[in-house]
Amino acid sequence: MVATSKCIGIPRSILHLEFEGAIERFLRRLGVNIALSPPTNAEIFRAGKRVVIDELCFPIKIFVGHVAYLVAHGVDQILIPTIVGHVNDRAFPCHPRQRLSDIVRALGICDANRLLTPAFRYDRHGLTAGSFQSLAQSLGFSEAAATQALQTPCPEQLVTEIPIQQDGLTVAVVGHPYVVEDAWANNHVIRRIEQLGCRVTTRIDHRPTAYAPEGSGLHFALAARTVALAQAFDQEDSIDGIVLLLPFNCGPDGDIAGHLVRTTTKPFLTLVLDELQSSAGLVTRLEAFIDLLEGEPIPIGGQPR
């Protein structure tokens, strides 16, 4: 089944985390040799920050750092998918995420011919099968091989449920997957909340919120997902409070942050994540938030603040 012997590097950052490793799993099933960059660390971030213009958001700098890592470690090609948008042409990724491969190419950190930039579209469930087929064919695999790889069950896919209410507090953490799932980017916020004696949940699988919920009226798909997820958590009895992780200078989530604070009924904390990795302010805010949750449980169906 192996149509390419090249080693393809995948940055363990924005798109990999956003689509829960779907492209990596697909390529592995096809038998492609994959090198995944390590989890984000300070060195990776600094490598990105050195070359990316200041105004681009924090996660883009991390992403470029991952690409630089893969370049330095000699992979044959680096996979940077170009995410075009929802199949309904009504919801789109933000512009920097759509232009990741162009930004990397313009920065000159890697030869253009080492970049593999297949176009992908998504629907409410995630990336579409047609996009995977095109990627496989561009790598020299047959349509049958791609179909088989797509149909292979996915044992590693996580299905988590919101924990049943027990003693103690449960905090929902929402935000873009590439900050929620990236412990360095979010300054280990999940571990810190757990250290304060709370359970943390980041997903809600028994009630489908969908990858890109339709009908939200929002242009940017991940912002729509964040709104849908936060609203779903707001309706859950077992959730005591919601934390929104907002990367510095993220336009779409900046727009919705105020909206969520106004419309959710549960205590809501917005944490802006930036390049300053000091934990002092973060811990104080988390402790104050947990104190608030312990002191004043808000009844479900309570009036919006």
Add this chain to the structure above:
Amino acid sequence: MKFFTFSWGSNYIAVRGLLRSLGHDLATPPPIGPAIAKRGIARAHPFLCFSGKLVLGQMEAQLENGERRLAFMSSLGPEACRCADTSDYVCALFADYDGFSAHRFGGGNLGGALENLRSHFGPHIRKFQCFRAYATFTGKVDLLHKIDKRCTRLRCMSTAPKQVRELEQAALARIDRAPGPLALWRVSRWFDRAAARLPLRSDPPSLKIGIVGGEHILSELPSIMVVIKQMAERGIFVDWRSSFRMLVRSNERTLAPLKERCSDYLHKAPSTSEIFSCAHALDFVSEGYDGLLHIYAFGCMPQTSLKPILQRIASDAQMPLLSLAIGDRFAEEGLEGRLEAFIDLLETRKKKGVTR
């Protein structure tokens, strides 16, 4: 019904044309200035782009004057940005104004546009009314674009810049009054004759500067960066090709040649608005302009994504590039200083015969 909207330079005139041809009207937006910017900054999240803050400031000022029905144009397509976020979010931002409602106009084709108009004004809207309304709208957008382009060029080429300014104002008033496509054609003819009578300089422009940037912020340059138009009056030829018109006319057919033009720098699959700026920058390079000026609103996602790409284009072409981000500090002094330094650099290069 009377609506209100934000200015988009002078393009609110086209939205008013659409509404008037259906028997409705549109308030004139307040001019952009420090007070409007201040309102927008207070209303918006800090991460919202400066263009968005100006828009929110203009909306708030009109809501305080008693306007309640917001009309805004958006295709909802990939070339759009936050302006495509529909009424739920906008309504939530202005929930403290009783009776506020947001009405998005637009549609991918005549059928979509008709359906959209009926959703606002009822099922009695006929197909020919829709056709006439959009013919008036697009006719006004096209003519506003033409007037802006010609007057910018005339500012550089004419020895009578005051007359150019007066001609531009008179043309805008006539476009606003024109009830339909035929009247617009007459305005266009009148403008051509008047422009042809203006006295012209005999010497060529001292410099040619190509401007690229966000469509909204470029449309508002006369309000927020009058220094750009003054550059033209000093004999510097300035040209920008991005406009509201490009967004209105944008579709896969019109984008295809631009995507091809940009293929060395931009992936062909997305149809986002950076394509316009990238293609225009490449045009300015190939047409022998002396420098590239990139003007964008601070926080503008398309233009921020494009910035490293423009840097690469300028580097490949060995062409000077200046990026000016217009942000919450609503003062021109810093921008003017940088602009003057850029012009000095271009003039020195030209005097020394530095070629790209």
